[in-house]
Amino acid sequence: MLKKTMLAGMLACWALTCQAQSISPTPDQIKAYTSAWKGERLPDGRPKVPDAVLARLKNISMEEAWGVLRNKGYHNQFEGDWQLIHTDSTMTGRVVTAQYVPSRPDLQELVKETGKKEGRVQTGGTNSWPIDVLKEGDVYVADGYGKVADGTLIGDNLGNSIYAKSKRGVVFYGSVRDVEGLSEIKGFNAWMKGQDPSYIQQMMLVNINTPIRIGRAIVLPGDVVLAKKYGTIFIPAHLAEELVLTSEVTALRDEFGHLRLKEGKYTPGEIDTKWSEAIQKDFLNWVNNYPGKLPMTKKELDDYLKERNY
Template sequence: MMNKRIAFIAALMMGSLFANAQRVGSSPEYIKALTAQWKGERFADGRPKVSDAILARLKSISLEEAWGVLSNKGYANQFEGDWMIINQDSAMVGRVVTAQYMPSRPDLITVVQEQGKAEGRGQQGGTNSWPIDILTDGDVYVADGYGKVADGTLIGDNLGNSIYAKSRRGVIFYGSVRDVEGLSEIKGFNGWIKASDPSYIKQMMLTTINAPIRVGRATVLPGDIVLAKKYGVVFIPAYLVEDLVLTSEVTKLRDEFGHQRLREKKYLAGQIDSKWTDDIKKDFLNWINHYPGKLPMTKKELDDYLKERNY
C-alpha cells in the first residue's frame, strides 16, 4: 500500500513538473502578453491576425519609410541588413513565426525533446521541422541560427517545399541553408539568409518556438509583421503596422506632390522641404482631389489622417 502511495505521489510530481516546464512553443497566453497592445483578432496560437489587405499594402512601402515611422515611435532596433537573398527581385511580407537555435548540449536536448513530445510535436526527423509544422498561410518563418554557416543549415529544398506549401511565403534566417539551387526553383518561395553551405545541420539544437529572438540588430517577437526587401528587413510590431502603412503612403503622396511642384518650379526647395504654408497645404489637398491614379488608401482614411496631422 505504501509503495502504491509513493508511486502515486511521484506520478503527481512528474505531472506537475511537465505542466510547469518551460515550453518549446510559447503558450497563447504568453504570446498575448508579449503583444498586449494589439487589440484586434488573433490566431489560435495567440499571435495577432493582421489583415491580408494591410499586408498587401505594406509590400509597396519602402524600408526607409517603414524605418522612419518605427524610429519616431521609439523602435530603434527593428532593422537588419546585409543579407544573401535567394530571389533578389522579390519582396516579402508576412506574419512572423520565430524559432531560436543554439549550439547543442546533450542534457538540454533531452529536455527539449521530452517537452516537444509532451506538446505533441513530431518525433520523426529533426527538431528543425517543428517550426515548419505550425506554419499557416501568410506566415514567415524567422529563425536565429546565431550566424552558423557550416553544419548550421536550417533547411534544404525538401523543407523549403514544405514551408512554401504551408505559408506561401519563405524564410528569414540569421544563419544558413543548403540546396540554394533547389530552393530558388520553388516558385513563390524566397529567403533572406546570411550564407549557404552544402553541409547538413549538426551540433545545433532548437530551443524555443514563438518566443522573442534576436536577428542581428533587431529584436523580433512572434506575430510581428516583416517587410523584407532587396536592401534589408524591418520587423514591425503588429499594433503599429496599420498606422505605419498609412503614414508611409501619405509620405509617398507628399513626396510625389513635392517633386512635381519642384519640377514645375512652382515652389522653392526650401518651401517644400520644411513645414508647409497654408497655401501649399491647400494646393496639396487640391492635388489629392484630382489625383490621376488610384489612391493606395480610401479617401476617408486619408481625410481622417490629415485632420490629425500638422503637416
C-alpha cells in the same frame, strides 16, 4: 555593466524556466507579449494583422517604414546585409519565430523529451518543428546565430513544406542548403546570412514563438515583417496599419513635392520645411485630382490629414 550582467542572467534563467515547461509559450503568454494589439488573433495567440494590410505593406519603402518606427520609439527593428535567392522580391507576413543555439547534450535531451510530451514529430530533426506550426500568411523567422557551415536550417525538402503551408519564404540569421532546389520553388524566397552544402550539425532548436534577436533587430511572434532586397523590418502588430497609412501619405507628399520642384513652382526650402497654407491647399487639390488610384481610401486620407500638422 553589473546591471546589464544581472539582467542577462535573469533573462537566461527565465528562458530556461519557460523551456522546461514547453517549447512554445501558451496563447495567453503570447497575448502578454503583444498586449498592445487589440484586434483578431490566431489560435496560438499571435496577432492576426489583416491580409489587406500585408498587401499594402509590400509597396512601402524601407526608409518610410523605418522612419515611422523610429518616431514611435522603436529603434531596433531593422536588419540588413542579407543574401537572397531572388533579389527582386518583396515579402510580407506574420512572424513565427524560432531560436537555435549550439548543441548541448543535456539540454537537447530535455528539448526532445518536452517535444515528445507535446506531441511533436520525433522522426527527423527538431528543425522541422517550427514548420509544423506554420499557417498561410506566416513567415518563418529564425535566429541561427549566424552559423553558415553546418548551420543550414533547411534544404529544398523543408523549403517545399514551408511554402506549401505558408505561401511565404523565410528570414534566417543563419544559412540554408540546396539553394538550387530552393530557387525552383515558385513564390519561395529566403533572406539568409549564407548558404552551404553541409547539413545542420551541433546546433539545436530551443524555442518557438518567443522573442528572438535577428542581428540588430528584436522580433516578437506575430510581428509583421517587410522583407526587400534592401533589408528587413520587423513591425509590431499594433503599429502595422498606422505605419502603412503614414508611409503611404509620406509617399504622396514626396511625389507632390518632387513634381512641384521639377516644375519650379516652389523652392527646396519651402518643400523641406513646414508647408505654408498655400502649399497645403495645393497639395489637397492635387490629391483630390490624383491621376492614379490612391493606395488608401479617401476617408482614410481625409481622417489622417485632419489630425496632422503639415
